[in-house]
Amino acid sequence: MLRGELTTQLLRWRTLIALLCLAAVPVAAGLSLASSAGHRNGTETGLFGASPFSALNHAMAALQFIGPLPLPIAVALLAATIASADRDWGILRYLYVAPVTRTRLLGTQLAATAIATVIAVLTVPVAGLAAGTVLFGWHPFHVIGAANLTTGAAAVRSLAAVGYLLLCMLAMAAIAFTLGLVLPRGAEALAAAIGFVVLASVLNGQGALHTVAVVLPVHYWQNWAGLLDATGASGLGLGSLVQTATIAGCVTASWAVLRRRDPAA
Amino acid sequence: MIQADGLTRRYGRRRAVEQLTFAVTAGQICALLGPNGAGKTSTMRMLVGLARPDAGTARIAGQPVRLGAPVLQRVSVLIDGPAFVPHLTGTANLRLLWAASRRAWPPRGLADALDLAGLGSAIDRKVRGYSTGMKQRLMLAHAVMREPDVLILDEPATGLDPAEVRALRQHLAARAAGGATVLISSHQLAEVQLLASHVIVLHHGRLVADGPLDTLLGTHRSLEDAYLAMTEGSDRAAR
Numbered sequence: 001m002l003r004g005e006l007t008t009q010l011l012r013w014r015t016l017i018a019l020l021c022l023a024a025v026p027v028a029a030g031l032s033l034a035s036s037a038g039h040r041n042g043t044e045t046g047l048f049g050a051s052p053f054s055a056l057n058h059a060m061a062a063l064q065f066i067g068p069l070p071l072p073i074a075v076a077l078l079a080a081t082i083a084s085a086d087r088d089w090g091i092l093r094y095l096y097v098a099p100v101t102r103t104r105l106l107g108t109q110l111a112a113t114a115i116a117t118v119i120a121v122l123t124v125p126v127a128g129l130a131a132g133t134v135l136f137g138w139h140p141f142h143v144i145g146a147a148n149l150t151t152g153a154a155a156v157r158s159l160a161a162v163g164y165l166l167l168c169m170l171a172m173a174a175i176a177f178t179l180g181l182v183l184p185r186g187a188e189a190l191a192a193a194i195g196f197v198v199l200a201s202v203l204n205g206q207g208a209l210h211t212v213a214v215v216l217p218v219h220y221w222q223n224w225a226g227l228l229d230a231t232g233a234s235g236l237g238l239g240s241l242v243q244t245a246t247i248a249g250c251v252t253a254s255w256a257v258l259r260r261r262d263p264a265a
Numbered sequence: 266m267i268q269a270d271g272l273t274r275r276y277g278r279r280r281a282v283e284q285l286t287f288a289v290t291a292g293q294i295c296a297l298l299g300p301n302g303a304g305k306t307s308t309m310r311m312l313v314g315l316a317r318p319d320a321g322t323a324r325i326a327g328q329p330v331r332l333g334a335p336v337l338q339r340v341s342v343l344i345d346g347p348a349f350v351p352h353l354t355g356t357a358n359l360r361l362l363w364a365a366s367r368r369a370w371p372p373r374g375l376a377d378a379l380d381l382a383g384l385g386s387a388i389d390r391k392v393r394g395y396s397t398g399m400k401q402r403l404m405l406a407h408a409v410m411r412e413p414d415v416l417i418l419d420e421p422a423t424g425l426d427p428a429e430v431r432a433l434r435q436h437l438a439a440r441a442a443g444g445a446t447v448l449i450s451s452h453q454l455a456e457v458q459l460l461a462s463h464v465i466v467l468h469h470g471r472l473v474a475d476g477p478l479d480t481l482l483g484t485h486r487s488l489e490d491a492y493l494a495m496t497e498g499s500d501r502a503a504r
Contacts, residue, residue, distance in 0.1 A: 001367075004360070004364050008353065011352075012352060089348055089349065089350055090346075091350060091362070093315055093344060093345060094342070094348060095365050096314065096333060097313050097315065097340065098362060098365035099314075099333045099335065099338065099366070101332065102333065263314075263316070
């Protein structure tokens with residue numbers, strides 16, 4: 001059933017286009033920086049400034065660029081669709097009489113959502129590495145204002161960064177998934193999820209609203225970048241806790257919604 | 266095989282089904298009749314666990330039915346019309362629904378089912394391009410390929426042409442002769458008269474009549490006459 005769920009959702013044009021758009025960003029950014037290969041990107045600092053130094057630099061810079069908005073939107077699209085598609089198409093009643101229990105249905109859909117999120121997140125660094133390899137080559141990971149990272153340190157920190165961002169995107173997926181179950185149509189769930197990301201990002205940018213921002217998962221999404229620049233990482237533990245709590249809360253809410261809902265609805 | 270005992274279902278203040286008790290045994294083709302809103306679909310939903318009764322119980326093969334109950338492996342259902350994943354082919358949709366029952370593809374009854382559906386090469390086209398009748402036939406193929414002991418079919422002949430209706434009738438008769446239990450709802454009374462061995466008539470959610478077709482026909486010339494006499498008589502009694 002999981003295989004069916006994945007093939008049904010991942011082979012849709014909208015999914016493929018969303019993934020293609022994610023992959024296109026590091027490629028386009030790489031092309032625009034091709035003339036700066038081996039040099040700093042203008043006066044930019046951090047990951048953006050070091051982007052043209054190596055494939056891995058470029059991949060991680062692409063991830064930082066795409067992380068705040070395009071990636072959460074793509075993840076929301078996938079998650080909201082997985083949660084709502086069976087109902088939108090009307091096949092939910094035929095799955096229930098197959099028979100499929102609510103627990104199995106929710107478990108399958110959550111697993112499919114998690115796998116789709118992993119694919120969406122990995123699309124960016126993979127495309128970044130591919131474009132970076134061609135345009136900038138493989139070199140030590142460059143850190144502006146500090147010594148280059150060794151291969152081992154760069155690999156560990158990059159994996160930790162991707163892992164943290166994946167956890168953040170799973171939280172986003174959990175929110176969109178819950179909206180997909182609660183709202184009557186997938187399109188409404190997607191709109192609400194995108195609205196949430198945009199609104200939360202705006203709130204997060206307002207210094208006066210700091211007390212509100214710290215309870216939003218969005219507030220912690222960029223904390224991983226410190227792992228790979230001279231400033232150093234902070235708040236990863238709290239960020240992980242907030243994302244995990246968001247996922248747990250959303251899964252609980254999803255289960256409650258599914259249990260209470262009339263299956264014929 | 267199908268046992269409804271005191272089934273009651275309300276939607277808000279409206280009583281969709283009220284204290285409904287009946288049984289359909291193996292080998293019977295039972296038609297569930299009634300005007301629109303009589304409670305036929307609500308009854309079928311309760312029989313397959315898609316709606317929880319406010320009172321009473323539904324059993325299939327002696328086992329209580331709830332959402333996802335294992336006994337539903339022995340049941341095929343067509344309810345509230347056909348539904349498919351539009352961007353998948355007919356075959357892919359059949360595979361998808363079959364996989365949900367955790368059984369290995371292909372089902373033994375697939376060839377018979379595809380023969381009944383008569384979709385030809387269209388079975389490998391995306392369902393998005395199917396007509397209403399083609400979707401109905403694909404849904405019937407899904408129901409039949411499971412080789413069920415019990416078929417619960419809500420308006421199965423909707424969208425079918427006369428030849429397809431006849432093929433469906435013959436198929437269901439053969440299934441019943443093989444020991445399957447068939448419960449169908451329909452407004453096509455002439456067709457029901459040709460197919461059903463037993464009839465249940467609902468009106469305003471209540472049981473109006475229940476028994477062998479010949480007994481319910483009585484002195485009436487057709488099932489239509491008998492049905493109208495029963496439902497209009499029920500209306501007069503209610504007034």
